[in-house]
Amino acid sequence: xxxxxxxxxxxxxxxxxxxxxxxxxxxxxxxxxxxxxxxxxxxxxxxxxxxxxxxxxxxxxxxxxxxxxxxxxxxxxxxxxxxxxxxxxxxxxxxxxxxxxxxxxxxxxxxxxxxxxxxxxxxxxxxxxxxxxxxxxxxxxxxxxxxxxxxxxxxxxxxxxxxxxxxxxxxxxxxxxxxxxxxxxxxxxxxxxxxxxxxxxxxxxxxxxxxxxxxxxxxxxxxxxxxxxxxxxxxxxxxxxxxxxxxxxxxxxxxxxxxxxxxxxxxxxxxxxxxxxxxxxxxxxxxxxxxxxxxxxxxxxxxxxxxxxxxxxxxxxxxxxxxxxxxxxxxxxxxxxxxxxxxxxxxxxxxxxxxxxxxxxxxxxxxxxxxxxxxxxxxxxxxxxxxxxxxxxxxxxxxxxxxxxxxxxxxxxxxxxxxx
Amino acid sequence: xxxxxxxxxxxxxxxxxxxxxxxxxxxxxxxxxxxxxxxxxxxxxxxxxxxxxxxxxxxxxxxxxxxxxxxxxxxxxxxxxxxxxxxxxxxxxxxxxxxxxxxxxxxxxxxxxxxxxxxxxxxxxxxxxxxxxxxxxxxxxxxxxxxxxxxxxxxxxxxxxxxxxxxxxxxxxxxxxxxxxxxxxxxxxxxxxxxxxxxxxxxxxxxxxxxxxxxxxxxxxxxxxxxxxxxxxxxxxxxxxxxxxxxxxxxxxxxxxxxxxxxxxxxxxxxxxxxxxxxxxxxxxxxxxxxxxxxxxxxxxxxxxxxxxxxxxxxxxxxxxxxxxxxxxxxxxxxxxxxxxxxxxxxxxxxxxxxxxxxxxxxxxxxxxxxxxxxxxxxxxxxxxxxxxxxxxxxxxxxxxxxxxxxxxxxxxxxxxxxxxxxxxxxxxxxxxxxxxxxxxxxxxxxxxxxxxxxxxxxxxxxxxxxxxxxxxxxxxxxxxxxxxxxxxxxx
Numbered sequence: 070x071x072x073x074x075x076x077x078x079x080x081x082x083x084x085x086x087x088x089x090x091x092x093x094x095x096x097x098x099x100x101x102x103x104x105x106x107x108x109x110x111x112x113x114x115x116x117x118x119x120x121x122x123x124x125x126x127x128x129x130x131x132x133x134x135x136x137x138x139x140x141x142x143x144x145x146x147x148x149x150x151x152x153x154x155x156x157x158x159x160x161x162x163x164x165x166x167x168x169x170x171x172x173x174x175x176x177x178x179x180x181x182x183x184x185x186x187x188x189x190x191x192x193x194x195x196x197x198x199x200x201x202x203x204x205x206x207x208x209x210x211x212x213x214x215x216x217x218x219x220x221x222x223x224x225x226x227x228x229x230x231x232x233x234x235x236x237x238x239x240x241x242x243x244x245x246x247x248x249x250x251x252x253x254x255x256x257x258x259x260x261x262x263x264x265x266x267x268x269x270x271x272x273x274x275x276x277x278x279x280x281x282x283x284x285x286x287x288x289x290x291x292x293x294x295x296x297x298x299x300x301x302x303x304x305x306x307x308x309x310x311x312x313x314x315x316x317x318x319x320x321x322x323x324x325x326x327x328x329x330x331x332x333x334x335x336x337x338x339x340x341x342x343x344x345x346x347x348x349x350x351x352x353x354x355x356x357x358x359x360x361x362x363x364x365x366x367x368x369x370x371x372x373x374x375x376x377x378x379x380x381x382x383x384x385x386x387x388x389x390x391x392x393x394x395x396x397x398x399x400x401x402x403x404x405x406x407x408x409x410x411x412x413x414x415x416x417x418x419x420x421x422x423x424x425x426x427x428x429x430x431x432x433x434x435x436x437x438x439x440x441x442x443x444x445x446x447x448x449x450x451x452x453x454x455x456x457x458x459x460x461x462x463x464x465x466x467x468x469x470x471x472x473x474x475x476x477x478x479x480x481x482x483x484x485x486x487x488x489x
Numbered sequence: 490x491x492x493x494x495x496x497x498x499x500x501x502x503x504x505x506x507x508x509x510x511x512x513x514x515x516x517x518x519x520x521x522x523x524x525x526x527x528x529x530x531x532x533x534x535x536x537x538x539x540x541x542x543x544x545x546x547x548x549x550x551x552x553x554x555x556x557x558x559x560x561x562x563x564x565x566x567x568x569x570x571x572x573x574x575x576x577x578x579x580x581x582x583x584x585x586x587x588x589x590x591x592x593x594x595x596x597x598x599x600x601x602x603x604x605x606x607x608x609x610x611x612x613x614x615x616x617x618x619x620x621x622x623x624x625x626x627x628x629x630x631x632x633x634x635x636x637x638x639x640x641x642x643x644x645x646x647x648x649x650x651x652x653x654x655x656x657x658x659x660x661x662x663x664x665x666x667x668x669x670x671x672x673x674x675x676x677x678x679x680x681x682x683x684x685x686x687x688x689x690x691x692x693x694x695x696x697x698x699x700x701x702x703x704x705x706x707x708x709x710x711x712x713x714x715x716x717x718x719x720x721x722x723x724x725x726x727x728x729x730x731x732x733x734x735x736x737x738x739x740x741x742x743x744x745x746x747x748x749x750x751x752x753x754x755x756x757x758x759x760x761x762x763x764x765x766x767x768x769x770x771x772x773x774x775x776x777x778x779x780x781x782x783x784x785x786x787x788x789x790x791x792x793x794x795x796x797x798x799x800x801x802x803x804x805x806x807x808x809x810x811x812x813x814x815x816x817x818x819x820x821x822x823x824x825x826x827x828x829x830x831x832x833x834x835x836x837x838x839x840x841x842x843x844x845x846x847x848x849x850x851x852x853x854x855x856x857x858x859x860x861x862x863x864x865x866x867x868x869x870x871x872x873x874x875x876x877x878x879x880x881x882x883x884x885x886x887x888x889x890x891x892x893x894x895x896x897x898x899x900x901x902x903x904x905x906x907x908x909x910x911x912x913x914x915x916x917x918x919x920x921x922x923x924x925x926x927x928x929x930x931x932x933x934x935x936x937x938x939x940x941x942x943x944x945x946x947x948x949x950x951x952x953x954x955x956x957x958x959x960x961x962x963x964x965x966x967x968x969x970x971x972x973x974x975x976x977x978x979x980x981x
Contacts, residue, residue, distance in 0.1 A: 085522060086626065086628065087628050090628070091605070091628050093729045094607040094626070094628065095845070095850050097607045100609065100611060100612050103605070113584055113585055114537060114582070115566055115582065116517075121518035124517065124518050128517045134514060137512050137513050137514040139512035158726065158727065160727075160855040161858055374786075375860070377859075378860065379784065382784070384784060414725060415725055
């Protein structure tokens with residue numbers, strides 16, 4: 070959460086050029102897919118955009134505006150996908166996403182938010198340490214009997230709530246892949262929710278509780294590397310945890326790798342090879358949390374020199390996301406043809422699930438995912454592949470709802486198919 | 490709610506309840522447009538409404554007239570002056586009117602006000618066609634820019650945007666429909682000058698009508714054949730650019746050590762009818778482009794080192810050669826250019842065959858990253874007058890101690906169009922909290938010069954400049970009164 074002076078400074082720096090509403094203009098391939106922001110594209114009023122929310126943040130801060138029903142609606146419909154943030158930083162370097170996140174935190178602080186659906190997430194993690202309110206004793210029930218994690222290892226597999234409870238097949242695919250790769254890994258006996266949705270919905274106190282627990286558990290495990298196959302967990306461990314601790318990613322007692330980074334590195338080192346053909350034409354969906362939002366966090370105490378020089382600041386502009394490892398993997402699988410959608414890499418259209426939207430506004434999430442499915446279908450791909458369980462979930466539902474006939478896979482499933 | 494309940498309900502019935510709102514947050518977010526510093530002049534609208542068709546716009550405007558409610562229209566919000574100046578106005582947001590029709594055979598496109606340049610350009614490039622992208626950016630409205638001046642660097646070859654304006658569908662301030670050019674006689678946008686009325690000059694005025702003359706709801710815009718090769722985007726984030734086919738394009742950066750030589754070379758390039766883009770490149774702009782991605786601090790660090798090295802009278806030209814129609818044409822253009830450069834003693838250097846700003850993006854807004862906010866003075870003149878204007882503006886600027894912006898006299902940009910028949914001079918100055926008063930005074934001084942020294946600006950309504958420019962403000966007011974007797978189309 071930005072401190073008030075910095076929050077105001079960032080919001081004031083916006084010149085309302087609306088670049089935040091578009092993908093990188095050089096990459097636009099058609100008018101049909103020429104927008105970046107899901108809320109802007111669906112609801113059109115200026116309030117439903119980064120531009121509108123930044124101005125609302127200033128107005129709210131100065132007492133000119135309250136959290137009206139529409140402001141609440143726009144603020145909580147935002148998927149926090151960060152498309153606006155990276156586009157602004159092509160020109161202006163405004164910390165757009167941090168302003169929106171802070172506006173959410175202010176809404177929560179004032180007791181106007183979060184939404185009841187989000188509040189329930191906090192209640193659930195309080196009672197059972199996962200967002201679903203499921204029995205914590207069942208967290209590791211997905212573990213296949215033939216896979217035996219080590220008691221001590223340098224690598225720790227952080228599973229996350231969605232794969233532990235809703236998408237166990239993806240957790241199973243991940244540990245089988247790690248085993249096939251010859252990795253000695255362990256899992257936490259007492260993993261708690263990463264707190265991803267709590268961070269996203271401005272519920273920082275319970276989110277910090279999750280962070281404190283998990284950081285301590287990772288530290289005590291002795292693991293040096295945390296691997297996850299959940300893009301949301303990846304971003305939370307790599308970015309949100311150091312952020313709330315007022316540290317930089319490099320100062321954390323662990324290194325986070327997405328499973329695609331790990332396998333890609335093994336491939337580059339000649340230690341891993343896919344040995345089975347997967348004849349299929351696919352397109353890859355960059356999860357926001359593994360792409361433009363996945364850059365390391367750099368702690369910075371705001372300090373400016375005239376005219377607007379941010380002294381000692383390291384910028385996060387979206388170019389250092391995990392874009393190539395999943396693509397390298399897909400390209401390395403024999404028989405598999407990778408084709409790109411119009412909006413890809415840092416310009417990828419959000420799946421619609423993030424920012425607590427999948428929880429509170431499932432219809433809007435489904436609409437947003439439907440847009441992505443339509444875009445994927447223009448490539449002629451038989452399947453859309455992603456690297457996040459919630460992306461797979463909402464894209465799969467949208468494909469079904471639209472009778473699209475396109476399959477939706479997580480990359481762990483595809484990788485598993487490509488090895489004997 | 491300040492808009493009468495009955496009027497509001499009527500508006501709801503026109504567009505549907507989903508597309509009109511008087512929620513304070515919706516209205517507050519529509520208070521400010523781009524390029525205008527927030528001030529009390531910009532008022533929170535009483536409601537915002539998003540029509541989807543010309544018929545809906547007409548109905549809204551008629552309701553506004555019936556209830557005497559001021560209205561103002563906008564689309565991309567990337568505009569210079571379309572904001573509510575009166576309390577309880579209706580803000581007509583036109584971004585849902587984003588249809589594009591492309592007539593490939595007759596080379597024109599029909600667009601609504603919600604179409605951004607980047608969207609139209611993308612659809613055109615796929616077909617081997619092209620439109621212009623104005624300096625302000627591909628995120629701006631095709632309609633709004635074309636109706637106004639529509640300047641873009643490729644206007645060197647293709648002319649200013651307003652010359653490409655064809656048929657116009659215009660909802661007058663009282664809600665009546667006026668169709669101009671060929672559209673008035675048939676449902677065809679192919680020609681702007683007729684048959685039928687051609688009042689495009691009224692819409693353009695000197696700096697656009699800025700919503701004061703109703704709502705233009707659809708236009709035809711001329712498009713051009715382009716290369717069939719795809720312009721491939723490359724690079725992430727601020728490194729992104731389009732790769733140009735090298736058999737068709739070639740960039741040259743040319744340094745002259747006499748401004749006169751540079752200007753004469755520019756004229757000669759025009760006479761030879763070569764090039765797609767020809768412009769001066771102020772060293773400070775070049776430094777901004779080169780330090781892209783390192784932020785404000787990185788720019789100033791580089792500029793403090795490079796700025797003082799700029800030699801007096803140094804003038805850099807940037808020229809994009811274009812093999813329109815064939816590779817041979819590119820070879821011909823290159824030979825002609827290098828001959829001209831030799832004649833005027835310039836040093837040519839071939840630049841990478843890529844483009845960041847002329848075909849899709851045009852990131853003028855990036856100038857703001859160097860800190861504060863940029864404020865500009867613009868004139869459209871002949872090349873000679875633009876250069877003279879630039880020189881005088883520098884003299885005015887030199888009187889300010891400390892300087893408004895430590896630019897070493899290098900922020901005046903001369904961008905000619907129509908093979909050199911007309912040129913834009915744009916001088917940028919940066920405003921920050923520290924120098925805002927000085928900058929206001931600087932603007933006044935520049936206008937004073939324009940008024941007394943024969944220069945021009947795009948701000949003829951200015952009280953200093955207006956009276957000596959044919960009493961432009963009075964004429965503008967008369968036209969406004971004739972078209973908008975109720976004074977409800979963007980009053981103030």
